[in-house]
Amino acid sequence: MSEPIDAAAKKPPRVGLFATCLVDLIRPRVGFATAKLLEDAGCTVEVPQQTCCGQPAFNSGDRKTARELAAQAIEAFEPYDYVVLPSGSCAGQVSLHYPELFEGDAAWLPRAKRLAAKTFELTAFLSDVLKVTPKARFEGSVTYHDSCSGLRELGIAAQPRKLLANVEGLDLIEMKDPHVCCGFGGTFCVKYPDVSNKIVGKKTENIVASGAATLLAGDLGCLMNMAGKLSREGSKIKVRHVAEVLAGMGDAPAIGEPER
Amino acid sequence: MTQAVNSPYFNANARKALDDAFLQKALARSEKGFIERRKAAVEKLPEYDALRDSARDLKDHILAHLDLYLEAYEKNVIASGGHVHWAATAEEANEIILGICKRLNAKTVAKGKSMISEETGLNAYLETNGIRPVETDLGEYIIQLRGETPSHLIAPALHVTKEQIEADFRRAHVELPPERNLDEPTSLLAEARAMLRDKFLAAEVGITGANFLIAETGSSVIVTNEGNGDLTQTLAKAHIVISSIEKVVPTREDAATFLRLLARTASGMDLSVYTTFSTGARRETDPDGPLEYHVVLLDNGRSNMLGGKFQEMLRCIRCGACMNHCPVFHAVGGHAYGWVYPGPMGAVLTPSLVGVEQGGQLPNASTFCGRCEEVCPVRIPLPKLMRNWREREFERHLQPAAVRYGLGLWAAFAKRPALYRAATSLAMRTLRLFGGKGRLRQLPLASGWTRYRDFPAPQGETFQSQWKKRGTAR
Ligand code: SF4
Numbered sequence: 085m086s087e088p089i090d091a092a093a094k095k096p097p098r099v100g101l102f103a104t105c106l107v108d109l110i111r112p113r114v115g116f117a118t119a120k121l122l123e124d125a126g127c128t129v130e131v132p133q134q135t136c137c138g139q140p141a142f143n144s145g146d147r148k149t150a151r152e153l154a155a156q157a158i159e160a161f162e163p164y165d166y167v168v169l170p171s172g173s174c175a176g177q178v179s180l181h182y183p184e185l186f187e188g189d190a191a192w193l194p195r196a197k198r199l200a201a202k203t204f205e206l207t208a209f210l211s212d213v214l215k216v217t218p219k220a221r222f223e224g225s226v227t228y229h230d231s232c233s234g235l236r237e238l239g240i241a242a243q244p245r246k247l248l249a250n251v252e253g254l255d256l257i258e259m260k261d262p263h264v265c266c267g268f269g270g271t272f273c274v275k276y277p278d279v280s281n282k283i284v285g286k287k288t289e290n291i292v293a294s295g296a297a298t299l300l301a302g303d304l305g306c307l308m309n310m311a312g313k314l315s316r317e318g319s320k321i322k323v324r325h326v327a328e329v330l331a332g333m334g335d336a337p338a339i340g341e342p343e344r
Numbered sequence: 345m346t347q348a349v350n351s352p353y354f355n356a357n358a359r360k361a362l363d364d365a366f367l368q369k370a371l372a373r374s375e376k377g378f379i380e381r382r383k384a385a386v387e388k389l390p391e392y393d394a395l396r397d398s399a400r401d402l403k404d405h406i407l408a409h410l411d412l413y414l415e416a417y418e419k420n421v422i423a424s425g426g427h428v429h430w431a432a433t434a435e436e437a438n439e440i441i442l443g444i445c446k447r448l449n450a451k452t453v454a455k456g457k458s459m460i461s462e463e464t465g466l467n468a469y470l471e472t473n474g475i476r477p478v479e480t481d482l483g484e485y486i487i488q489l490r491g492e493t494p495s496h497l498i499a500p501a502l503h504v505t506k507e508q509i510e511a512d513f514r515r516a517h518v519e520l521p522p523e524r525n526l527d528e529p530t531s532l533l534a535e536a537r538a539m540l541r542d543k544f545l546a547a548e549v550g551i552t553g554a555n556f557l558i559a560e561t562g563s564s565v566i567v568t569n570e571g572n573g574d575l576t577q578t579l580a581k582a583h584i585v586i587s588s589i590e591k592v593v594p595t596r597e598d599a600a601t602f603l604r605l606l607a608r609t610a611s612g613m614d615l616s617v618y619t620t621f622s623t624g625a626r627r628e629t630d631p632d633g634p635l636e637y638h639v640v641l642l643d644n645g646r647s648n649m650l651g652g653k654f655q656e657m658l659r660c661i662r663c664g665a666c667m668n669h670c671p672v673f674h675a676v677g678g679h680a681y682g683w684v685y686p687g688p689m690g691a692v693l694t695p696s697l698v699g700v701e702q703g704g705q706l707p708n709a710s711t712f713c714g715r716c717e718e719v720c721p722v723r724i725p726l727p728k729l730m731r732n733w734r735e736r737e738f739e740r741h742l743q744p745a746a747v748r749y750g751l752g753l754w755a756a757f758a759k760r761p762a763l764y765r766a767a768t769s770l771a772m773r774t775l776r777l778f779g780g781k782g783r784l785r786q787l788p789l790a791s792g793w794t795r796y797r798d799f800p801a802p803q804g805e806t807f808q809s810q811w812k813k814r815g816t817a818r
Contacts, residue, residue, distance in 0.1 A: 103807045105758075109772050110800065112807035119811075131811045133765070135758040141751060143712060145734030145743070149755040156759065236714035265671045269711025274792030275747065276709055278359050281796035282675040283711070312797030315783050340800035342782035 099127040100164035102157070102203075104174045105136040106304040107325075111339065114304060117331035118170045118206055124331075125216045132160045137169075139177040143270055147185065154182045155192060158199050166213070167203040170327050171303050172234015175205035180237055205234055206327055207243040207302060217250040220332040225255040227296035228326070229287070229310065230263045231303035244302055244326050251329060259294035268309035284313045292319060298338075300326045311339040346434040346644075347465045347493065349698050350682030354705040357680035367677050370505045378668035381612025382719065389608065399605050400723045402598055403659035406590075407650060413559045413592045414641070420562030424624030426637035434464035437642045441466065441551065441584055444638055445475050448581055450548035456566060456573035457481040457500070458553030459662065460586050460642055462493060462684045463697070466551075477551075478543045480572040482536050489516050495678030495686060497664040498610050503677045506532070533570070540572070550580035550634065552622075554587035555606065555661070556599045557639070563623040564639065565599055567606065567616035574620050582636035583622065589641050590658040602661055605721040610663040645697045653732045657692045659722040666716035666726060672709055681706055688716035692729040700736050707733035708743075769806045776804040 099122050103115040119129045138153030157178065161167045169175040179200040186192040210216055228248065234240040241263070248256050267273060267283025274280075287310060291299050299314070299321055301307050311323035322338035337343055350357065361367055386392045406413055418428045431437035437460075445453060453470065455461065455477050467477045467488070479488040483500040487493065489512050494500030501509070510526045513535055526532055552573050554564040564585045566573045577583040593599050607613045626633035649655055667673040667687025678686030683703070685693050691710060695703030707730035716726045737743055757764045778784060779801020787794050 108807040109768055110802045112803050112805065112810050115807035115811065131808065133761045134808070135761050135764045136754075138758075141755055143731060143734070144747070144751055145731065145736070145738035146751060146755070147735055147738075149751075149759075152759055153755070156761070232711070232713035232715075236718055265711050265713035265715070267671065267711060269713070271747070271751075272709075272711045274790065276355065276358065276672075277792040277795055278355075278362055279672055279675050279709065280711075282362055283671045284797070286671075308800050309797065311800050312783070312793070315798040315800075316785075316796065337782065340783040340798060342780060342801075343776075343803055 097127050097165045098163075099129050100161040100167045101129050101131050102134060102137070102161060102167055102169045102174065102178070103131065104169055104171045104304065106308070107170060108134075110308065111304055111325065113333065113336055114170050114325040114327050117325065117327040117333050118168065120331045120333070121206065121210060121218055121327060122168060124218060125210065125214045127166075127214075130164070134160055137174045137177045139174060139181075140270055142177065142181060142185070151185050154178075154185050154196065158182070158192070158195050161199060161203075162195065165202065166209065167199065168206055168209045169203070170206045170325060171305075172205045172231050172238055172240050173303055173305065175203060175208075176233045176237035178203045205238055205240055205302065207247055207330075208238065208240050210330075211243040211246055217247060218330050219250075219252075220330055220334075221252045222329045222332075222334040223253040224298055225257050225296040226298040226300050226329070227257050227259045227291060227294040228262060229259070229266060229291070229299065229301040229306060231301055231306045232265050234302055235263055240302070244300075247330055248300070248326070254329070257294050257296045259296070260290045266306045266310050268306045270305065273309060280309075281313075284309055288313050288317060288319070291321060296321070298322045298324060298329075298334075300324055300329060302326050307339055315340045347462060347684055349694075349702045351694055351698070351703050351705055352682070354680060354682060354709050357682055358676040358709075361676040361680045366505055366508060367503050370503050371674055371677055373505070374499065374502055375668075375674050378611075378664075382609055382665060382668070383612075385608040385612040385614070392608070395601065395605055396721055396723055399601055399661075399721060400659060402593070402601060403722055406593060407655060407658055410589065410592070410650065413594055414589060417557055417559040417562060417592050420560065421624070421637075421639055422562070424562045425627070426562065426624045426639060429638060429640045431640055431642045432644075434642070434644055437464045437586060437640050437644075438466055438469040440640050441586065442470065442473055442475070444582060444584060444636075445470070445549050448548050448636075450475055452476045452478060452543065452547045453549040453551055454544055454547035454576045454580060455479050455484070456550070456552035456568070456576040457484050458551065458586055459494070459497060459684060460553055460588050461551065463588075463644060464586070464642065466586070478540070478547065480540055480544065480576050481568065482533055482570055482572075485536050485540065486512065489513075493679070493684070496667060497662045497685070497689075499664070503679060544575045544579050547576075547580050549582045549584060550576040550578075551584045551586060552577050554585050554591055554639075556602060557587055557592040558594075558596055558599055558621075559592055560595045561623055563596075563621045565603075565619065565621050567603065567619050569611075569617040571618050574618060577620070577622060577634060578632050580634055582638065583625075583634035585622070585637075585639045587639065587641060589643055589646055606661050606663050609665045609719065609721040649696050654692065654696050654729060656724050657689070657696060657729060659724055660689055660693070661722060662689075663721055665719040665721065666724075669715040669719050671711060671713060671715075688726040688730070689724070692724075692726060692733065695733050700733060700740070700742065704733065704737045704742055707731075708737075765806070765808055769809050772802040772806055773804055775802050
C-alpha cells in the first residue's frame with residue numbers, strides 16, 4: 085500500500101483526512117494545515133463526517149465502545165486511498181489497535197486490517213509515502229517533542245525533523261530528553277493530576293532550558309498539556325502543532341493565545 | 345501474614361511522595377545513572393535485540409511446559425541431596441521455613457535479597473515467632489534498620505539519600521565513633537560489613553532468593569554485587585532458597601542467556617560481580633557449605649496466570665529496567681505503588697497476585713508512554729497488559745462513577761456523528777466566549793487539569809463545520 089506515488093500517475097490520491105477530535109474541537113487550524121500540506125503535495129482531500137477514533141474508550145478498558153467507534157471510522161474512511169491523521173497516537177490507534185480490537189471477528193477484521201494498512205500519521209505520510217518536502221518559511225528557533233505513541237508505536241522521530249530541516253529560517257534546537265513522556269497520557273492527566281503535573285514540570289524545564297522560542301510536536305493532546313503548563317508558569321514560549329509550521333501557517337495565534 | 349496491600353491508595357500515596365523532599369532528591373539522583381548505564385551496555389552488544397528475542401521465546405517455551413521443568417528440577421534437587429517444598433500460598437511458605445528454623449533451634453537467620461520473601465512477609469512472620477532475620481544485602485540492611493520495605497527490585501533503598509543512611513547508621517550502630525567519616529558510599533558499605541560479619545557467623549540458617557532455578561542440575565542461581573549472598577548460604581547450618589515457580593530454566597546454558605541480559609539491563613554491567621550456583625548440601629569432599637539445602641517453591645497465584653491474558657508477565661526476570669524508565673515511577677518512587685512490586689511490572693503483577701479489587705489502581709496510573717516495553721529484556725508488552733486490567737475493571741464496574749459517566753457521555757455523542765457535530769460546535773463556540781485571553785484558568789468538571797495547567801481555549805467553530813463552509817464557498 086505504501087509505494088511512492090508516481091507524480092505522473094493519472095489520478096491524484098484521494099486522502100480521507102481524519103482530523104481527530106481534539107483538532108476538530110480545539111484547534112481546527114491544524115486540520116487546515118494538514119489539508120494544505122496534502123493538497124500542495126497533489127492529493128485530493130476529503131473530510132468525511134467523523135467523531136473520535138475511540139482511543140479514550142480503548143485505553144479506559146471500554147472495549148465495546150472502542151469497537152463501535154472503530155467500526156464507525158472504518159465505514160467512514162474505507163472509500164479512500166489513504167487515511168491521514170495529524171496525530172501519532174490516533175494514527176497508532178487505527179493502524180495498530182483497530183485490528184487488535186477485531187481479532188477473531190471474521191466480518192470486521194479484514195476491513196480493520198485494510199484500513200490499518202492505508203492509515204498514516206501526517207509527517208510519516210509526507211516523508212515516507214509521498215516523499216515530499218513541503219516548502220515553508222518560519223523565522224525563529226523551535227524545539228521538537230516526540231509524542232510517545234507516535235515515537236514508540238509508529239517509530240516517528242526522523243520524519244518531522246527532516247521536514248523541519250527544510251523550512252527556511254527555522255532553527256531546530258533539541259531539548260534534553262525530547263523522547264520522554266510529557267505526562268499527558270489521555271485521561272491519565274485528570275485522573276492523576278499531581279503525578280501528571282510533576283512529569284510535565286520536568287518537561288517544561290527541559291523546554292525552557294533549550295532556549296527555543298517555539299515548541300512543536302505532532303499530537304494536540306501533548307501540546308495542550310505542555311502549553312497549559314508553560315502558560316501557567318508564565319512562559320512566553322509559543323506552542324504549535326508541527327503541521328502549522330510546515331504549512332506556512334506559523335504566524336497565526338499559537339495554542340493558548342487569543343484569536344485575532 | 346503477606347505484606348499488607350496499600351495499592352488502592354495510590355493517589356494519596358503519590359501526593360505524599362511528591363511532597364517528600366528527601367524522596368524527591370533520592371529519585372532525582374538515581375534516574376540518569378540507571379538509564380545511561382543500560383544504554384551504554386546495550387550499545388556495546390550488537391546482538392542485544394536478538395538475545396531479547398531468544399530470551400522471550402525461551403521463557404514462552406518454559407511457561408508452556410512449566411510442570412515438566414519443575415518436576416525435573418525437583419528430581420535433580422533431591423538427587424543432589426536437597427529438599428523441595430511446595431507452597432501454594434505465602435502462609436504455607438512461611439510455615440515451612442519456620443518449621444526448618446525451629447527444628448534447627450535457630451535464633452538468627454541471615455538473609456540474602458529476596459523479593460519473594462517480601463511477598464510472603466517472611467521477616468515479620470519470623471520475628472513474631474521469636475526468630476531474628478538479618479538482612480545482609482546493603483540496601484536491604486538499610487531499609488531493615490529504617491523499618492521499611494524495598495522501593496525498587498534491585499535497589500531496595502533507592503528512596504533513601506546517602507545523608508539519611510549516614511544518620512541511620514549513627515543512630516543504630518552505637519559503637520560507631522562520631523568522628524568516623526561516612527561521606528562515601530564505600531565507607532557506608534565497610535561500616536555495614538563490619539556490623540554484619542558477626543551476624544553471619546551467629547546465624548544458624550541462611551535464606552536467599554533465586555534469580556534462576558536450573559532444571560537439569562537442580563541448582564539455584566543468585567546474582568549479587570556484594571558477595572553477601574555467598575556468605576549467607578555457606579556459613580549457616582541450613583541454606584533455604586525461597587523462589588517462585590516461574591524462575592525455573594531448562595539448562596545452564598539457558599541460565600547464561602538470561603544472565604547476559606539481566607546484568608546489562610539492570611545495571612549496565614556485562615555480568616554481576618558475583619554469580620553463585622548452589623547445588624544441594626555440603627558433600628563429604630566439600631571444604632564448607634550448609635549441612636541442609638532446602639528449596640521452597642511458591643505459587644501464590646502464579647499458576648492461575650498460566651494460559652491466561654497475563655501469562656506474559658511471568659517472563660519477567662526482575663531487572664528493574666521498566667521502572668528505571670518509567671516517568672510515573674520517577675515522579676513518586678516505589679512505595680506509592682503500595683505493595684511489593686512497583687513500576688510497570690508491579691502495575692501488572694500486583695492485581696494478578698492480590699486481585700484487581702485491591703491492585704486495580706496501579707494499571708491505571710500509567711501514561712502508556714511505552715518506554716517500559718521498549719526496554720524490557722524479555723519483551724513483555726506491559727502497556728497492553730495494563731490495558732487488559734483496565735478492561736477487567738471496566739467489565740466489573742470497578743472504576744469510579746465519575747470516570748464511567750464522563751466516558752459514557754462522551755461515547756454517547758461520539759457514536760452519533762450528526763448529534764456530535766451539532767453539540768460540539770455549540771459547546772466550542774461557548775467555551776471560546778469564556779476563553780477571551782486564549783486560555784482558561786478554570787474549567788468546571790476539569791479541575792484535575794486546571795489545578796496545574798491553563799486550558800487552551802478552543803478556536804471557536806469546529807474544524808468540521810468550518811470545512812463544510814469552505815466546501816460550499818468554493
Ligand atoms: S517487566 Fe521486563 S523490564 Fe520490568 S523488571 Fe521484568 S523483565 Fe525487567
